[in-house]
Amino acid sequence: MSTLAGCGAGEADGQKVTLKLVAADYGDSKANSSQKYWDDLVAAYEKAHPDVEIDVIVHSWNDIDREVKEMVDAGEAPDMAQIGTFADYAAAGKLYEVDDLLSIPVQGNFLGQLANAGKVKRAAYGMPFAASTRVLFYNKKLFAKAGIDEAPRTWGELAADAEALRAAGTKTPYALPLGPEEAQAETMQWLLSGGAGYVDNVGTYQLDSDDNVRTFTWLKKELVDKGLTGPTAPARLNRADAFDAFTRGEVGMLNGHPSLMKMAEDKGVEFGTAALPGREGRSRSALGVTDWMMAFKQNGHQEEIGDFLDYVYADKNVLAFSRAYDLLPVTSSASQAMAEDKDTADLTPFLTELPSAELYPAGKTSWAEVSAAVKREIGTAVSSNAKPRVVLERLQETAVGAERGD
Known part of the structure; x- marks a missing residue:
C-alpha cells in the first residue's frame, strides 16, 4: 500500500475528505471516556493533514455492536468501526483487507497470534486494537x-x-x-x-x-x-x-x-x-481477548483510511490508550516498551501470558x-x-x- 504524505489525499482536488469512525467506550465515566482519547489523537492528526477530517462517535459496549449493525443494514456504514466482532462483515464482502490499508511495517508489528485471529479464510480483515489476558x-x-x-x-x-x-x-x-x-x-x-x-x-x-x-x-x-x-x-x-x-x-x-x-x-x-x-x-x-478495528469499503477512501490507521497504530498512540485503560498493547514494539517501563510493572503477569494466550474463535462467522x-x-x-x-x-x-x- 502507498500511504499518503503531507496534506493527505484530499489535496489533489481541493476537497476535504471526511472519515467517520464509530468506536467503543472503554471508560467508566464521562471523565475518562474514550471520546477524549480519540479527540486528542484526531486533533494531532488533522493538524498535520488539514484536508482530512475525522469524525469519531463513541458508544458504550452495551450499544456499539448494535449501532454499527444498524448503520450497515441501513446502507450507511461508517468508514471505520472499532468493535468486538468482524467476521460477519468480512464474509459479506463489506471490509477492506488489512493488506490494502496498512503499511507493511505497521502490519508486521502486530503481535502474531492477534494478527492471525483477525483472518477469515486466511485473509486478514480485523486489526487488533486492544488486548487483555486473564x-x-x-x-x-x-x-x-x-x-x-x-x-x-x-x-x-x-x-x-x-x-x-x-x-x-x-x-x-x-x-x-x-x-x-x-x-x-x-x-x-x-x-x-x-x-x-x-x-x-x-x-x-x-x-x-x-x-x-x-x-x-x-x-x-x-x-x-x-x-x-x-x-x-x-x-x-x-x-x-x-x-x-x-x-x-x-x-x-x-x-x-x-x-x-x-x-x-x-x-x-x-x-x-x-x-x-x-x-x-x-x-x-490463558484466555486472551482482543477487540477489533475494521474498515468498510462502502464509501471508498481506501488510502485516507490506511494513512489514518497507520497513525492510530504508532507506538505513542497505542501506549497512550493501553495506559489510560489498563489494557495490553497489540503491537510488538509497544509491548516491549511497556514491559521495560517500571511504571507499568504491575502489568507484567498479563504481558507474560499474552504470547501464549488463546483467543475466542473470532474469525468464525x-x-x-x-x-x-x-x-x-x-x-x-x-x-x-x-x-x-x-x-x-x-x-x-x-x-x-x-x-x-x-
Missing part, C-alpha cells in the same frame, strides 16, 4: 485470615482454599460470573484450564467434548453445589458485579483482567495475581451467535438440578447449526 486474583487479607500461604495451582487446591475461606467467614470464596454480561470469558477460561476450549485444533466446535463436560461437572459438584461461589447464583452473577464485590473485600478469588487492579487499588484491597489453576497444574494457556448462546445458557449448567452434559450438548447443537447457517 489471571487469578486473590485477596491477600482474606487468604491470611484463612491460613492460606500461596495461590492455588490446581483445581483441587482452589477448592480446598475456597473451603478454608468460607470457614474463615469469606462471603464469596470464589466468584463464578456466568451471568449474561461476559459468561463466554469465564467459560473459556475454565475450558482451557480443563485442557480443551470452544474449538479443537482444526477449528471445529467441541463444546460438548468429554473434557468440557468434566470441567463443568467439577465446577458444579466441587464449587457451586458446596456453596463456595457466594450468595448469588452463577447464572445471575455478572462480571462487573463480581469485580465490585472483590473491591469491597467480599471475594476471596476470581478471574480478572488488568482493569481490576486499579479498581482494587483505589478501594485499598491488597491482592495478588497468579496463573490460572488447571486440573493437574497451572492452566496450559458463527462466533457471534455461539457467544450469545453461551452468555444466555451456560449458567444453567451449574444450577442445582442441571446436568452439565445436557447443557453443553445443546450449545454444541447451536454451534453446529450456526456453522451451517441454519
